[in-house]
Amino acid sequence: MSDVLFYHLEGRPLEAVLPQLLEKTLERGWRAIVEVGSTERAQAIDAQLWTYRDDSFLAHGMGGGVADAHQPVLITTGTDNPNGAACRFFVDRAVPQSVQGYERIVYMFSGHDPDAVAEARLAWRALKGSSELTYWQQESNGRWVKKA
Numbered sequence: 104m105s106d107v108l109f110y111h112l113e114g115r116p117l118e119a120v121l122p123q124l125l126e127k128t129l130e131r132g133w134r135a136i137v138e139v140g141s142t143e144r145a146q147a148i149d150a151q152l153w154t155y156r157d158d159s160f161l162a163h164g165m166g167g168g169v170a171d172a173h174q175p176v177l178i179t180t181g182t183d184n185p186n187g188a189a190c191r192f193f194v195d196r197a198v199p200q201s202v203q204g205y206e207r208i209v210y211m212f213s214g215h216d217p218d219a220v221a222e223a224r225l226a227w228r229a230l231k232g233s234s235e236l237t238y239w240q241q242e243s244n245g246r247w248v249k250k251a
Contacts, residue, residue, distance in 0.1 A: 105202035107234045109223060110211040111250075113241040117194055117211060120241075121148065122155045124192070124209060125163075125176055133189035133206065137163075137178045140196035145178050148194070152176070198226050202234050214241075 112120060121137070128135045139145040145165065152161045164170060166179030177186045182200075184191070189206040193199050196219060202208050210226060212219040230236060238251040 105205050105208055105234045107199070107202055107208040107210065107230055107236045109227065109236065109238045110209060110247070111214050111220075111223070111238065111240040112211060113214045114243045115241060115245045117213070118148075118151050118155070119245075121192070121194065121211070122152060122161055125152075125161055128190045128207075129161075129175055134174070134186050135176045135190045135192060136184060136186065136188040137176065137192045137194060138182070138197040139178060139180055139194055142180055144195040145180055149178050152178075196222070198222050199230065202230065208234070 110120070125135055125137070137148065139148060149163070149165050152163050155161070161176060163176035163178060164174035166177050166181055166185070171177055171185040172187070174186045177188065184204060190209065191205045192209045192211065194211045199208050199210055210223065212223045214220060227236060237249060239247045240250050241247055
């Protein structure tokens with residue numbers, strides 16, 4: 104059974120939170136897929152992951168390349184898993200439809216976007232019963248609090 108973590112972004116933007124969660128994923132020895140809702144946002148996340156910290160970068164690639172299978176983190180708008188990822192992130196309005204084939208699903212949505220919140224509620228209902236679901240809400244200081 105896959106773990107599904109819902110991250111309700113409030114205080115800090117996706118660009119500040121996603122790299123930290125990806126680093127933790129890689130520390131576990133897992134590969135990751137980041138599924139994004141649009142090509143434009145995938146390109147923006149790609150650029151941001153190379154420069155989010157002055158003292159390091161997060162090795163990754165954009166989906167659709169010949170080296171997809173070798174990427175520790177792969178950013179894509181597709182639904183496949185070419186790098187054999189154990190963890191799949193859904194960001195920027197990409198919504199999980201299934202948890203099959205993953206140890207962990209991370210669904211991140213903005214609390215400032217009413218449509219994204221509504222989609223998250225629908226996804227929660229759809230996935231409930233098929234997985235272990237947890238809901239994390241971000242406080243204004245960036246700290247995560249488990250709410251469900």
